[in-house]
Each structure stands twice: as C-alpha cells, then as structure tokens.
Amino acid sequence: MKDPATPPTSVDGEPILFPRGVHDIRPRAQQFLEDESLQSAVREATTLKDQARRDVLKEAFGDDVDQIRSIAGEIKRHTIDHLDHYIETWIERAEAAGTRVHLASDHQEANRIVVEIAREKNAKLCVKSKSMVTEETHLLPQLEAAGVETVETDLGEFIIQIDDDAPSHIVMPMIHKDRKSVARAFVRELGAEYTEEPEQLTRIAREHLREKYRRADLGISGGNFLVAESGSLVLCTNEGNGRFCTSAPPTHIAVVGIEKLVPAFKDLWFLLHLLARSATGQPLTCYTQVLTGPRRPDDLDGPEEMHVVLVDAGRTRILADPQFRESLGCIRCGACLNACPVYRKATGHAYGSVYSGPIGAVITPLLQGLDRNPTLPEASSLCGACYEACPVNIDLPRMLVALRRKTRKRRGTTGERMALWGMRMAFSSDRYYRIAATIHRYLLRCFSGGSDRLRSAPGPLSGWTRDRDLILPASRSFRKRWRDRGGAVR
Ligand code: SF4
Incomplete structure (x- = not known):
C-alpha cells in the first residue's frame, strides 16, 4: 500500500x-x-x-x-x-x-x-x-x-x-x-x-x-x-x-x-x-x-x-467570471475525454490533474491557476468533438481559446505569423482557397514519396508527423467530383 x-x-x-x-x-x-x-x-x-x-x-x-x-x-x-x-x-x-x-x-x-x-x-x-x-x-x-x-x-x-x-x-x-x-x-x-x-x-x-x-x-x-x-x-x-x-x-x-x-x-x-x-x-x-x-x-x-x-x-471564483462560469455545469460524464483526439493520444496522466481531457484543460487552470498550468489550454486541436459530445452543451472550445488568449503574451515567430497570414488570405476568398488547396495537395504528394500518407514532414513542420501520419487528401477534390456529377460550383 x-x-x-x-x-x-x-x-x-x-x-x-x-x-x-x-x-x-x-x-x-x-x-x-x-x-x-x-x-x-x-x-x-x-x-x-x-x-x-x-x-x-x-x-x-x-x-x-x-x-x-x-x-x-x-x-x-x-x-x-x-x-x-x-x-x-x-x-x-x-x-x-x-x-x-x-x-x-x-x-x-x-x-x-x-x-x-x-x-x-x-x-x-x-x-x-x-x-x-x-x-x-x-x-x-x-x-x-x-x-x-x-x-x-x-x-x-x-x-x-x-x-x-x-x-x-x-x-x-x-x-x-x-x-x-x-x-x-x-x-x-x-x-x-x-x-x-x-x-x-x-x-x-x-x-x-x-x-x-x-x-x-x-x-x-x-x-x-x-x-x-x-x-x-x-x-x-x-x-x-x-x-x-x-x-x-x-x-x-x-x-x-x-x-x-x-x-x-x-x-x-x-x-x-x-x-x-x-x-x-x-x-x-x-x-x-x-x-x-x-x-x-x-x-x-x-x-x-x-x-x-x-x-x-x-x-465561486469561476462563478464570478462570466467567460468561464459555464464550466461549472459539467456533470463529470467523461464523454468529452472519450471524444477528444488529444486525450486519446496524450492520455490522462499527462494532464497532471484529477480532471483530464478537454474539461480538465479548462477547469484545472481555473481551479489551480493559469500560471501553474499555462500549457493545458493548448492541449486541444479545437476540432469541436468535445462540444458535440457534451450532454449539457458546454462550449469547451470557446473557453480553451479564451484561456489561450490570457496566456499568449508573445506575438509568435516570424514564420508562425507568416503562416497565419497565409491561412487568413486563403480563407478570405474562394479563388485563393482553391489555389492554396491545389498547392497544398501538390506539396503533400511530393513529400509523401508516392504513399497515401505523409510520414515525415520537412523542417519546422516535422512536429505534425512526429507521432502520427498525415493522410493525404483525395487525388480529386470534392468540388471536382461534385462538378463532374453536374453539381453547381461557384
Ligand atoms: S462532456 Fe461535458 S459534462 Fe461530460 S465531462 Fe465533459 S464537459 Fe463535463
């Protein structure tokens, strides 16, 4: 014992x-x-x-x-x-x-x-x-x-x-x-x-x-x-x-x-x-x-x-904060843990708290202090699976983003800022999005060496593939297939 x-x-x-x-x-x-x-x-x-x-x-x-x-x-x-x-x-x-x-x-x-x-x-x-x-x-x-x-x-x-x-x-x-x-x-x-x-x-x-x-x-x-x-x-x-x-x-x-x-x-x-x-x-x-x-x-x-x-x-400290009081509605069902891709890989002990997974990433910093748990709100891909699984509709992704805002004091490296600028451009117009998607598909194919998945991304992107493979997009995009079947495409 x-x-x-x-x-x-x-x-x-x-x-x-x-x-x-x-x-x-x-x-x-x-x-x-x-x-x-x-x-x-x-x-x-x-x-x-x-x-x-x-x-x-x-x-x-x-x-x-x-x-x-x-x-x-x-x-x-x-x-x-x-x-x-x-x-x-x-x-x-x-x-x-x-x-x-x-x-x-x-x-x-x-x-x-x-x-x-x-x-x-x-x-x-x-x-x-x-x-x-x-x-x-x-x-x-x-x-x-x-x-x-x-x-x-x-x-x-x-x-x-x-x-x-x-x-x-x-x-x-x-x-x-x-x-x-x-x-x-x-x-x-x-x-x-x-x-x-x-x-x-x-x-x-x-x-x-x-x-x-x-x-x-x-x-x-x-x-x-x-x-x-x-x-x-x-x-x-x-x-x-x-x-x-x-x-x-x-x-x-x-x-x-x-x-x-x-x-x-x-x-x-x-x-x-x-x-x-x-x-x-x-x-x-x-x-x-x-x-x-x-x-x-x-x-x-x-x-x-x-x-x-x-x-x-x-x-009561959480209750007093309108941004986060919603988290007190949790009925501890664990559904958000089971649905979360980060919990599934990191597993519960990584969170260093009795509360793990997406709800743990929100309430542990709120209960113990964000200064003691600055990286927990980053433990999410913000895919929204936790929100969809939650039986009491707690908007965990929103609170994770709010907590990240509190911890992020730096503006990011030049490379990160350029990447985010590029993403913003791509998502801001239909035309840019199509161009970006084509380049993206082309580059992934080049680096995958003919396989259907990318096992090792180059340079600073290598972190993405260190612990998982990236499945390549289909060779023909959904838009192309849709158009070929007679669907209307803008
Ligand atoms: S799914 Fe909702 S109620 Fe269940 S543990 Fe997660 S946050 Fe709490």
Missing part, C-alpha cells in the same frame, strides 16, 4: 496528479506517446465508449438529441446563474431532514472537517466510494495520517490504490491499466493466486472489500447531484459499493462540490438519463441512490449520522 505521506505514483520524480510548481503537459504527453500498450488500451476503451454513447443516445432520443442536450444545458446554466439561491434552499431542506452540512472554502478546510469528524467518532476504518472532489483535496493521505485506514471500494479506484497509481479518466479511472498489471498487484498486495480472468479478479476484490464494509466505522462518498427541493444527495454507481459505503457504517460523510446542485427532481430525471448514456453508454447507472438525511427510526438500514461537506475551492 502507498505511504500516506506521499502523493500518488510519480513520473520522473514528479507526482502524477499534483505536480510541483508549473506543470507542462508537453513532456509528459511525449513520454506516454511512446508507450504502445498504453496507447492501444486508451484508444480501444475511448473508441468503444464514444460509439456506445452515440448509439444509446440515438436509440433513446432519435433526432432530438441536440434538443435534449440544449434543455439539459439550460437546466445547469439556470442553476449556476442562481447558485446562491439553490445552495441556501438545499442547506435548509437537508438540515431539516437531519443532515449536518459543513461549508469548506478550500481543500484544507474540507480535509480538516472530514478528519475532525473521523476523530470525533474515533474512526479506525473508512470505506470510500468514488469521489473526484476528495481526489482534488487529496483527502486520503490526511485520513491515513490521522490513523484512519481508508479503503477505496470502487473496483477501479481500489486497484489504483493498491497499485500506488493515480486515476487517469473521470469515469474509467484505470483505463490505462491492463489485466496483467492488475493480476500482479493482487498477488503482491492481497496475497492472491495469479489470475488474469476478470471474473476471478473481481471475486478477489469483492471478498477483500466485504470484510472492510463489515468492520468500517466511517463511510465517505462524493455526490453526483444535490436536489435543492428536497435537500437530497444523489449518487450514481454501477457496482453497488456506494450503497455499502453510505449505509453500512454508522457515519456517512459526503464531500461534494457546490456546483452539483439541481433545482428539482424533474431536472434530475433529465440529467440522469444523459449522464449514464454519455458516460458509459448505459440507459441508467445500475444504482441510483437518493439520500435524504440519516436513518429514521423505521428505516431498515442507513447511517446514524449523515454529514455533507460542500466544497468551494475556487468554484
């Missing part, structure tokens, strides 16, 4: 999720680009999930998908615009239901509140379900330092924990791991027989965790939504571990970002359908829990005490 004093595994001496000083995504991405097995694992998983998302959305909503996304986006935008009102309503109703609510302005305060509750309860063993905010606050080492053994119970997070690793995807934390590394970790840390069979590996983890649930005196979770009208906390999980963590131990603490509010159950219904479909391609997650206060006298189970820690940690 990892030493509680140290953050998760490091890359070249730098902690993966909490790099010291200024973080540069480029050298890390370069390192991961050279790892063939990592590349194929991430490519395979993201392609599958991305396709599953498209299929189930089409199946459920047909041609109305965009309209559904707009409505969902409006729900979150409205909530964020009136966040103070909904937070107050939620607190009032949650407290009326018996929940103890705590407000944490930053990571340290959030951790301190949780550790104090654990101490007050004399907790020795804590079972924890998946929570991005506790990754963000780096809670586990604090609990361990306070003498509380803390066990991650989401299968992916459990494997990450025992293998001293760090999550690399919002929804699929161990997307970067293969069966062999899991099998080796189980032999080393749990004394299990070596097996690569997923069913056997799951059985080993389940047996190990059941014992922990039985003995735990504290359960910690995150929260997918907070419903203002009832003061409820909503958890979406697929493994049932969330139910054990929130109902078996006598005390349950949920650590949740303040942006997780939704006004009412009718809004929740809408977002739940989009969350599961966008995250994993399921119609709904296997377990959707709605928790409103601790156990009541006639309840069969549930905790004696329920605490919710509402974490700000930079969120």
Whole structure:
C-alpha cells in the first residue's frame, strides 16, 4: 500500500496528479506517446465508449438529441446563474431532514472537517466510494495520517490504490491499466493466486472489500447531484459499493462540490438519463441512490449520522467570471475525454490533474491557476468533438481559446505569423482557397514519396508527423467530383 505521506505514483520524480510548481503537459504527453500498450488500451476503451454513447443516445432520443442536450444545458446554466439561491434552499431542506452540512472554502478546510469528524467518532476504518472532489483535496493521505485506514471500494479506484497509481479518466479511472498489471498487484498486495480472468479478479476484490464494509466505522462518498427541493444527495454507481459505503457504517460523510446542485427532481430525471448514456453508454447507472438525511427510526438500514461537506475551492471564483462560469455545469460524464483526439493520444496522466481531457484543460487552470498550468489550454486541436459530445452543451472550445488568449503574451515567430497570414488570405476568398488547396495537395504528394500518407514532414513542420501520419487528401477534390456529377460550383 502507498505511504500516506506521499502523493500518488510519480513520473520522473514528479507526482502524477499534483505536480510541483508549473506543470507542462508537453513532456509528459511525449513520454506516454511512446508507450504502445498504453496507447492501444486508451484508444480501444475511448473508441468503444464514444460509439456506445452515440448509439444509446440515438436509440433513446432519435433526432432530438441536440434538443435534449440544449434543455439539459439550460437546466445547469439556470442553476449556476442562481447558485446562491439553490445552495441556501438545499442547506435548509437537508438540515431539516437531519443532515449536518459543513461549508469548506478550500481543500484544507474540507480535509480538516472530514478528519475532525473521523476523530470525533474515533474512526479506525473508512470505506470510500468514488469521489473526484476528495481526489482534488487529496483527502486520503490526511485520513491515513490521522490513523484512519481508508479503503477505496470502487473496483477501479481500489486497484489504483493498491497499485500506488493515480486515476487517469473521470469515469474509467484505470483505463490505462491492463489485466496483467492488475493480476500482479493482487498477488503482491492481497496475497492472491495469479489470475488474469476478470471474473476471478473481481471475486478477489469483492471478498477483500466485504470484510472492510463489515468492520468500517466511517463511510465517505462524493455526490453526483444535490436536489435543492428536497435537500437530497444523489449518487450514481454501477457496482453497488456506494450503497455499502453510505449505509453500512454508522457515519456517512459526503464531500461534494457546490456546483452539483439541481433545482428539482424533474431536472434530475433529465440529467440522469444523459449522464449514464454519455458516460458509459448505459440507459441508467445500475444504482441510483437518493439520500435524504440519516436513518429514521423505521428505516431498515442507513447511517446514524449523515454529514455533507460542500466544497468551494475556487468554484465561486469561476462563478464570478462570466467567460468561464459555464464550466461549472459539467456533470463529470467523461464523454468529452472519450471524444477528444488529444486525450486519446496524450492520455490522462499527462494532464497532471484529477480532471483530464478537454474539461480538465479548462477547469484545472481555473481551479489551480493559469500560471501553474499555462500549457493545458493548448492541449486541444479545437476540432469541436468535445462540444458535440457534451450532454449539457458546454462550449469547451470557446473557453480553451479564451484561456489561450490570457496566456499568449508573445506575438509568435516570424514564420508562425507568416503562416497565419497565409491561412487568413486563403480563407478570405474562394479563388485563393482553391489555389492554396491545389498547392497544398501538390506539396503533400511530393513529400509523401508516392504513399497515401505523409510520414515525415520537412523542417519546422516535422512536429505534425512526429507521432502520427498525415493522410493525404483525395487525388480529386470534392468540388471536382461534385462538378463532374453536374453539381453547381461557384
Ligand atoms: S464537459 Fe461535458 S462532456 Fe465533459 S465531462 Fe463535463 S459534462 Fe461530460
């Protein structure tokens, strides 16, 4: 098990999720680009999930998908615009239901509140379900330092924990791991027989965790939504571990970002359908829990005490900025990661944050400071795939460009400025565009040596082909084909 004093595994001496000083995504991405097995694992998983998302959305909503996304986006935008009102309503109703609510302005305060509750309860063993905010606050080492053994119970997070690793995807934390590394970790840390069979590996983890649930005196979770009208906390999980963590131990603490509010159950219904479909391609997650206060006298189970820690940690600063407040509407489905060509190649650990992919490239600099993450907004081709995939219509490309504007103080080299001037000319007139396209096609053919792809671009353009081939345009352009078929061309 990892030493509680140290953050998760490091890359070249730098902690993966909490790099010291200024973080540069480029050298890390370069390192991961050279790892063939990592590349194929991430490519395979993201392609599958991305396709599953498209299929189930089409199946459920047909041609109305965009309209559904707009409505969902409006729900979150409205909530964020009136966040103070909904937070107050939620607190009032949650407290009326018996929940103890705590407000944490930053990571340290959030951790301190949780550790104090654990101490007050004399907790020795804590079972924890998946929570991005506790990754963000780096809670586990604090609990361990306070003498509380803390066990991650989401299968992916459990494997990450025992293998001293760090999550690399919002929804699929161990997307970067293969069966062999899991099998080796189980032999080393749990004394299990070596097996690569997923069913056997799951059985080993389940047996190990059941014992922990039985003995735990504290359960910690995150929260997918907070419903203002009832003061409820909503958890979406697929493994049932969330139910054990929130109902078996006598005390349950949920650590949740303040942006997780939704006004009412009718809004929740809408977002739940989009969350599961966008995250994993399921119609709904296997377990959707709605928790409103601790156990009541006639309840069969549930905790004696329920605490919710509402974490700000930079969120109100984002809320105050009209350019970026839209990012708080994120429901952490991970669809933008699966759709993003940069995430697929760079992979999650390159981002140096619990939030990776396009949403990570936006919110990490906003939460931690752009000065500490100046290159993250550059980690995008601005192709718009993230915007198209987002179930709540968050305009990530717009915010990436806005962040780039803030970081770019230099005017670029003479070569860059000339290239951009040339592009502007080409796109400014139909005639220039056709001339530029013809020259472009001709040059690519010259440099490709007769192949259908360019494997090595010359001089300063070589960066484009260092890690991928450039597929050549068709020998006959679309305009030519269109004209040959009798279509009108200007
Ligand atoms: S930005 Fe949109 S697509 Fe990306 S994780 Fe958030 S909700 Fe999902």
